[in-house]
Amino acid sequence: MPNAILDPTGSVKSKAATAAAPRARRPASLNGARVGLLINTKQNARPFLEEVGRLLTEKYDVTLTERTKVNFAVPEPDEVIKELVADSDVVITGVGDCGSCSAAAAADGVVLETAGVPVAAIITESFIPTADAMAALRGAPGYKYATTAHPVAVLTEDKVKERAAQVLDDVVALLTDSSGKND
Numbered sequence: 294m295p296n297a298i299l300d301p302t303g304s305v306k307s308k309a310a311t312a313a314a315p316r317a318r319r320p321a322s323l324n325g326a327r328v329g330l331l332i333n334t335k336q337n338a339r340p341f342l343e344e345v346g347r348l349l350t351e352k353y354d355v356t357l358t359e360r361t362k363v364n365f366a367v368p369e370p371d372e373v374i375k376e377l378v379a380d381s382d383v384v385i386t387g388v389g390d391c392g393s394c395s396a397a398a399a400a401d402g403v404v405l406e407t408a409g410v411p412v413a414a415i416i417t418e419s420f421i422p423t424a425d426a427m428a429a430l431r432g433a434p435g436y437k438y439a440t441t442a443h444p445v446a447v448l449t450e451d452k453v454k455e456r457a458a459q460v461l462d463d464v465v466a467l468l469t470d471s472s473g474k475n476d
Contacts, residue, residue, distance in 0.1 A: 304403035314403050314433035317411045319470035320382065323353040326357035328356060329381030329410075331401060332367035337453050338388045341415070342476035344457035345385060346462060347376045354408040371378035382467045387415030390445045391437075396427040403431040415460060417443035439463040459467065 301325060313420065328349055330342045339361075342379045358380055362369060369377075377384055386404050389395030395416045402412040416424045416442050428436030439460050 300333050307339070314407050314431065314436075317409045318408045318413050319468065321468060321470060323349060323355055323465060326353065326355045326382040327380065328355045328357050329377050329384040330359045331362065331369070331377065331384055332388035333362045333389075333394050333398065334357060334389065335365055335388060335390050335394050337448055338365075338390070338394075338445070340450065340453045341388050341445060342385060344454045345461060348458060348461050349465075351445075353354065362392035362397075366397055368397050368404060372405055374401075374408060377405060378410050381410055383411045384415070384416065385413045385464060385468075387439075388441070388445050389416035389424060390422050390443065391413065392420055394421045395423045399427040399436060399438065400425040400431055403433040403436055406436075411468045414438040415464070415466040416440055417445055419434075419467055437467060439467060 305450075310407075328346060330346050332342050334340050343359075346359075349355045350357060360373065361378065386401050387398050389398040398414040398416060402414040407410045414424070416438050419439065421442070424438060425436070428434065440463075441456050441460050445453070445456065
């Protein structure tokens with residue numbers, strides 16, 4: 294967006310249209326789905342998302358594929374997005390536990406949604422303004438994501454699993470359309 298200014302306090306000022314970016318069509322259920330885990334390299338992001346994946350496998354018999362971001366602070370390149378779209382019915386990304394990784398998770402989510410794949414980005418509560426600002430900057434004001442308490446990086450293994458279990462229902466709700474209407 295050439296006419297947008299990203300304010301470091303978390304607001305976006307833009308002359309561009311504020312119409313939301315497309316939201317991908319949601320499946321009614323995750324039963325048997327191919328779930329892509331886009332894992333940033335922040336401390337505890339991998340065990341957090343792997344626990345979410347394990348719980349989804351247990352509950353919905355999903356097939357998991359994992360991809361690790363090369364740089365947690367920037368959105369994924371086009372070729373990675375294309376691979377994720379081809380290999381996944383839905384994608385879970387995060388954990389946004391700092392400003393740059395939260396912004397990148399929101400940006401990746403918006404791009405994947407525009408490409409037709411439902412996404413559940415997971416952001417810690419401290420970085421909601423950052424994720425909101427990046428989503429708006431990417432043309433998706435009001436972009437929805439799951440949140441967990443901050444921080445995640447310092448949690449013990451048991452606490453990581455506990456947090457992953459706590460966010461599971463939000464992740465499922467973001468990835469599916471249980472109303473039967475599909476977006």
